[in-house]
Amino acid sequence: MRRLHIKLTILILAFTTGIFSNQTTFAVEKESTPTPNFVIIFADDMGYGDMGTFGHPTIKTPNLDRLAYEGQKWTNFYVAAPVCTPSRAGLMTGRLPIRSGMCSGKRRVLFPDSNGGLPENEITIASALKKAGYATACIGKWHLGHHSQYLPTSHGFDFYFGIPYSNDMDRVKEGNYMEMNTNPKIDYFNVPLMRNNKIVERPADQTTITKRYTQEAVKFIRQNKEKPFFIYLAHSMPHIPLFRSKDFENVSLRGIYGDVIQELDWSVGQVANALKETGLDENTIVVFTSDNGPWLVFREQGGSAGLLSGGKGGTYEGGMREPTIFWSPGKIQPGVVAELGTTMDLLPTFAKLANVQLPSDRVYDGYDIYPVLSGTGKSKRDVIFYYRGTEVFAVRKGAYKAHFITQPEYGSNEKTVQDPPLLYNLNVDPSEKYNIAEKHPEVIKEIKQVLAEHLKTVVAVENQLEK
Template sequence: MFLKIIRLLLFSLLLTKNILAIQDSSKTNFIIIFVDDMGYGDLGVFGHPTIQTPNLDQMAYEGQKWTQFYSAASVCTPSRAALLTGRLPIRSGMASDINRVLFPDSVNGLPSYELTLSEILKEKGYKTAAIGKWHLGHKKEFLPTNNGFDYYYGIPYSNDMDAINNFNYWDQYKGEELNSKNYNVPLIKNTSVIERPVDQTTITKRYTKEAINFIKENKKESFFLYVAHNLPHIPLYASKKFLGKSKRGLYGDVIQEIDYGVGQIIKVLKKLKIDKNTIVVFTSDNGPWLPFKTHGGSAGLLKEGKGTTWEGGMRVPAIFWSPSNIKPAIISDTGSTMDLFSTFISIAGGQIPTDRIIDGFDITKTLFDLKRTDREVTYFYRGTQLYALRYKNYKAHFITQEAYTLNNKKMIHEIPLLYDLENDPSEKYNISSKNKDVIDKIRSIVLIHNSNMIKGKNQLINRKLIN
């Protein structure tokens, strides 16, 4: 912790004071709404035929809808580490080929040498809060309040962990384990457990309430608010007001309650007259968990879902909203959740760290001026292995594997599978035999990337691995 404070003090000396932002940088607020396991096709504005999401649809209409936006990993922990550090999770050690995520018996978390977006914004005078799922370490030293957040209220890991009774995990979609008392999941405020097991039927509503309270309390301050919903990760829960309201069943009820909460946050921003000084981003940590059938989401026209490096596993819905600042548009350039790190720091008048590799791009010019992004290459990791790579509109798969179920045989492709995502977003038609020049170019990119990659020490270990 002491070393982390020293690093932050040194880093703060490098922060610039005169970078122009959309308005006075001291008044530019940032809100990230990060949902769990929502598929690319789960919102009305992204094509779902029955789930009603009027608030998110309106956000997209007034702001920017990004149609080719990617998470940095197809499962929870590495995706969240990448979001807050702007770095591929393999660099921080928050990716593993054994334990894919952190568990209640995990011993580590996000390393103290990593700089988070919240830490950098806090150094710029921002009030910071994390509401919801953390999943970057549940021990006190790894919680949000030791990673740049002034306040934390939420569940420290996935809502399906700490199961009390033995049951077939993959049968949860049948609804047999929907009593939240079957999961001994804690609710934490700052560093103290305040409820265990948490009543998950009201958790979405409570997260929204906490978010609104934070906004009201800091309406005259610059703030960064990170709202990370545990849902629609299984097991699914919705409050009484939303149960049975969706034609898509319980999953649809959950999405519609999240949409309502987003609407409430937008409403309070407008009421307080700080909407024009606030950037709101809505996106997902990865694609839908398809093995859970009706309790999993939809990837729309994309192939596969969570746990894979096919498009359905890592391309996620993304909406950027800020009245009078973000120009309304449908953006088809590629973007990444890691880009939020560099973009927010730039807008806040800060300096992106130069003492480490940052994989996120500053996309300010796209948000404000509709200029093309600089990103030509997107990396698709599963654990610590590079499974696929996108170069411009082409995507090559070196390894393919199904989601994390019992039958997930790994397939290694000596000649990579190649798809033209502009004309074939569903990845149906392998065109590698006719595009040797593209394959050669992609292989050269991989060679350079691998030669420069310094992997962080694996942090996703538990007591069993130690023993």
């Protein structure tokens, strides 16, 4: 009887110890896998072919190349629009800019005399992550409204340091626009540099602005290493006018444009090093991409779309397909990804990883792409809409892209309605050279149906760019 009692006691102890042991292990697992940090590094007007890993022969980008090797290089990644303001609205909200009134055929972006901005009822990546206790910082170019109610601090960001619109705006020097921007001086422009809601420098010293953005980002990482954080590091460069610091003068074979890109690459290295030094690299997802393609009218002071056709302002591939890298050692499966993705996919992906439930009272145009990042699944995205202003100029479905309207990026308001639409197989012909519409009328029919269904979801709202 005594032996039976001892055995029962041992079994009870083993059972209860097992329960508490499992509970403790579970708690440790929860603590050892906190919600990830997020860093978006957003270049301005950088082309698909402007870094080493995407094929540029003379611009050296060792830090970006390393991140691409250690992480994922996406070769079919798009933005929501081919110019600054609507592209940034799409990234921030996970929605096409037509849904928030942040696009226009009359004024393609916001200007210093604009009275509109991103509506207060829009949910940004920052405001969504704030619900999960994230510290949030916007560093760099905003361009979603410069009045107080539209600034980053009114859209979920705890901290803002940057310029409220493009670095070529507020030009005070009289003369030819092209000349002023290709042979610039700091005092030709009166662009303000802001810290939170206050102007701290005007005109902004653009020769040191890339370094200062970088310093602020590294500082924010170190200050918030004990809590989850989101940093939106939106560089002003390589948007013209081009400026770089003395340390990067004449370092590139590509001239001043190459110097600017190589300083941006240095900045990426500084951010990555700060994450490693603080031990946060394995729990931080870093995304590098650009807001639109290269501004080709500025020739050698503009970038290159590589083998893609077109550039900034247009709906050919070079205007909206961007060089993109995802990096997070241990979280992201290294490789080259040819599946479709867009900047609008970042909000739902980050929200899912941060355990944030997005409200169901609006249409989202993004998808959770973490299955692709982690190597555990496929992208749900099969369609890209190429908006220019408030109109859809082209649609991609799978490998095929149909152009319904074409128009030069700049210099002409003349539109050409393509009937039948131009059709390209982008997997075979990424340069959009060979129109195959006659061979595939069934594909055009299918894409037309996709467009018709999409347009049913678009509801008219107040246009913010025309205020």
